[in-house]
Amino acid sequence: MSERDDDTGRELAGEPLREITTRGVIEIIPEDEFREALASGRKLRLKFGLDPSKPDLHIGHGVLLRKLRQFQELGHQVVLIIGDWTARIGDPSGQSATRPMLTAEDVRENAETYMRQFFHVVDRERTEVRWQSEWFDAFTLADVVRLAARFTVAQMLQREDFRTRFDAKKPLGVHELFYPLLQAYDSVAIDADVEFGGSDQLFNLLVGRELQTEVGQRPQSIFVMKLLVGTDGAQKMAKSMENTINFEDAPNEQYGKVMSLPDSALMEYLDLATDIPDEELDAIRSDLEAKSANPMDVKKRLASEIVAQFHGKPAAEEAAAEFQRVFQRHQTPQEMSEVSAADIKTYSVEQSEANAAPQYDLPHLLHDKGLVASVTEARRLIKQGAVQVIEGPGKGAVGGASAELGAGSVLKVGKHRFLRIVDSDA
């Protein structure tokens, strides 16, 4: 869907390259410089920085990581920078709660987790891992001042979130201004040729370019990448928005989250989160517009693609089957939490009639087994008719705070919380 003339790309390396430089890419700054570098045949150093304070990678990051991977396949070198310094400073982002400084130990653990996820997508063999502490540990106050002196406050306030906070009279810590500076210095330290970032990172990326120029390095090119919307279909995917699909989510969870996407986000996900070729995407798009394809089927394809990326094809097929079973046919899932018949004895309720079926206290059972956040919530849900026994002894709607249960009973709470009572000797 690029307005750009495709000829340049073709001349360089043909069709695949065109897709690499356009798919998910908003802008390459400056494009001609980048194409020159690419044409030179040099092995390019692709910078990617990570902040080890929040180790959950999600498929929004995936957009960038897959781009890195594509360049690796062309023979280029990824340089992964672990921001152990920027993470230790901590980013108060907005208001309140001065985030507790991470210890060196925390940072190391987080970095491990992060890398494990990172290399799900990016090729470890063609990645050089560098820690910020390699250069920042040696920094003196004089170095810091010299670095800071290269920029003005007005320049810093060009960054949108700084400016909005400043204009809105929200707190803006002085140390936060160092964020872009430290990150920029990373580019100098590793002699980056290209840096990738979401459109929200544009400012930081440009600072790196500027600093490199100042110290006489060839300035990096910048890939500004599109941001993926979250599962709410409205806001960008971000951990703080709780709208992420994580690399390490279980297959069923990833699949379910994709299926719960609003249809309006469908094409964007296909474009940014999968490697389905452009021509095929065009076909899907026109089928959807012509209503000759059912959005649900397209979404299932998307869900399978995504699960397969992280868990493999078989897992994707299982997740698809599970989704049909539980959500489309309203059958019982294959795996769910279980509790033994002996365990629930604790919850039995006194019966007035001696030979009545055994009754069990549901609110406490559900709470103790972690299906609900509080006993009160369980009571509410029961009152709202959200709790039922869908299999085995006591099968039927649950009206009160207790119900008949036995080995083989399956409790369902809301749409996707289940609990099975199993035989005691298991």
Add this chain to the structure above:
RNA sequence: GGAGGGGUGGGCGAGUGGCUAAAACCGGCGGUCUGUAAAAUCGCUGCCCUGACGGGCUACGCAGGUUCGAAUCCUGCCCCCUCCA
């Protein structure tokens, strides 16, 4: 250093002594309808006891105080913002 404004539930934001577990809105959860999702619609949305009625306990930056009674008044402290120097 001075003057002023402000810190309320997941978010935003009402509330100036009892009618306030705290409005409205958003978010979240649940029911119905759909039988991907969305939309629509109805309801719930601090914790604990209770079949229910009802009761108890915490909560409005922190710590004290006044009062029969405080998110609301007083004192001290912490933090944020604005203007002046």
